[in-house]
Amino acid sequence: MDLRQKRDIRRLGRQIIQIIFFLWMPALYTSAFSGVRYVIEQIRAGKPIEQNAFLVMLIVLCGFTILFGRFFCGYACAFGTLGDGMYAFSKWVQKKVKKKLPWVSEETGRKLQKIKYIMLLVLMLIYALGFTKKFHGTSPWEVFSMLYTGKIPDAGYLAGWIIFVLILVGMCLKERFFCQYLCPMGAIFAWLPVLPFSVLDRDRSNCIPKCRACEIKCPVDYQIKRDQKNGGECIHCMQCVDVCPKQNIHLGSGKKLKGNEIIIILLKLVLFIGVCIFAQSL
Numbered sequence: 107m108d109l110r111q112k113r114d115i116r117r118l119g120r121q122i123i124q125i126i127f128f129l130w131m132p133a134l135y136t137s138a139f140s141g142v143r144y145v146i147e148q149i150r151a152g153k154p155i156e157q158n159a160f161l162v163m164l165i166v167l168c169g170f171t172i173l174f175g176r177f178f179c180g181y182a183c184a185f186g187t188l189g190d191g192m193y194a195f196s197k198w199v200q201k202k203v204k205k206k207l208p209w210v211s212e213e214t215g216r217k218l219q220k221i222k223y224i225m226l227l228v229l230m231l232i233y234a235l236g237f238t239k240k241f242h243g244t245s246p247w248e249v250f251s252m253l254y255t256g257k258i259p260d261a262g263y264l265a266g267w268i269i270f271v272l273i274l275v276g277m278c279l280k281e282r283f284f285c286q287y288l289c290p291m292g293a294i295f296a297w298l299p300v301l302p303f304s305v306l307d308r309d310r311s312n313c314i315p316k317c318r319a320c321e322i323k324c325p326v327d328y329q330i331k332r333d334q335k336n337g338g339e340c341i342h343c344m345q346c347v348d349v350c351p352k353q354n355i356h357l358g359s360g361k362k363l364k365g366n367e368i369i370i371i372l373l374k375l376v377l378f379i380g381v382c383i384f385a386q387s388l
Contacts, residue, residue, distance in 0.1 A: 113348040115368055120180070120343065123375060124187040131382060132184040132254055136247050137163040139291050146233040157388070166385045170378060171295050175304040177374050179285060179295060180341035185250070189277040189284050196278035209280050215327045218287050219339065226290040246270035281325040285341065296338050303358040306330055306340055312354050320346035320355060330355060344371070
């Protein structure tokens with residue numbers, strides 16, 4: 107199998123996986139963040155933290171991220187898939203009208219990624235201070251969930267509607283807009299350490315001078331560094347692997363897993379489905 111075939115299989119396989127999870131488990135994201143809310147509100151009320159579906163899903167996604175990187179973000183998150191779809195549609199329209207929509211520079215974009223940490227802090231403060239009911243109807247995730255199930259949110263969700271529409275506009279302007287700049291779960295995942303065998307690495311000594319193909323193609327403006335400690339912003343979409351002209355990018359240290367990305371993704375998929383089914387059965 108040549109490199110082009112591997113690239114096409116990876117792209118098609120990822121799209122199929124995303125569609126499957128979008129249709130089958132669209133609530134994984136909201137369930138996990140509901141776990142964060144549950145923990146904070148239980149602590150605030152002085153009540154014990156007991157096992158429930160939200161807490162289990164939070165633990166499962168965080169644990170999987172530590173072991174295997176942000177596979178969930180790149181393949182199984184409904185909001186991420188929605189963003190990819192909106193951006194693909196936007197690029198198609200831009201190509202048809204022969205006009206490119208403006209966006210900030212890569213450097214500015216990386217600075218804007220810090221906004222999601224502020225979002226996480228704000229939400230945690232709202233839960234910790236008991237202001238949750240005061241912000242009823244402002245959640246874009248609730249609006250998305252209702253629309254997904256065929257229910258039109260009422261006037262009480264006007265703020266949530268506005269925020270959701272603005273997010274959709276942002277998704278058209280920048281690939282993985284929500285994931286990079288606004289996602290509170292993304293902020294949590296980015297803080298988690300990732301084990302070395304699940305971190306993307308590249309041999310810079312073998313790179314073409316001033317190439318930057320991987321950085322330009324990356325949907326989250328991630329810079330792959332040699333011997334890095336964790337995956338950070340990387341969502342393991344493998345687009346950098348696809349565009350590298352020297353095939354320098356690989357999973358794990360020492361190039362031991364180089365060339366086996368398709369098999370690794372499939373193994374992650376099987377394991378992820380297994381742990382999600384197990385978590386939902388608890």
